[in-house]
Amino acid sequence: MSQTPESMLSDVADSLLRIEMALRQLDAWASSPPPDEAFESDQPFCIDTMAFPEWLQFVFLVRMKVLVEQGGPLPAVSGIAPMAEEHFRSRPESGDALVRALAEMDRLLSEPS
Template sequence: MTDKHIAVADILLDLEAALRELNLWHSEPPSAEALASTAPFAVDTLTFTQWLQFMFLPRMHTLVTGRGTLPVNCAIAPMAEEYFRPQSLDASAVLVQLQRIDTLLS
């Protein structure tokens, strides 16, 4: 495993912890149909936090553990900022982790 894979793995753990701390971790997975979305961030079927938990995190874990090729351009933090902006929730811990991922992979 490369240093970059290890760094991504650490950030993914921190991201999961941040989602759990804000009670944004979902106990039930979305339907198979919802997960089959081809829209960016699955905006047509999932909330942003569902996309993070059920699509982004598993895919990144697979790449890290399988030592796969990591994305070379990542811009998730701006989407997260838009998602959390109208909410009365301090999501700064989640945003920090997503910015770390964006910086590391871009």
């Protein structure tokens, strides 16, 4: 079933809040952004200049919030949950809530409108 653009934006906004909450629950929410140079990376997810949670907070969430506030267009595909799974694979903390929140965003952005 196809969503209206308004309901899609609302669902994406809700999903962004769940991602933020998951980052905060992991104590991975930073109080200040990384240095300006970190944003100049040409690598996917700024993998060479930021930790994955930093990229989520300061790149992905910021850009997606702007798109939602402006009414789109949203990306047509997303595959962030696998990156989160990889990030947490070798870490002691469980990123399950964050992976689930990102999988929901992946689903929202990837389903046909």
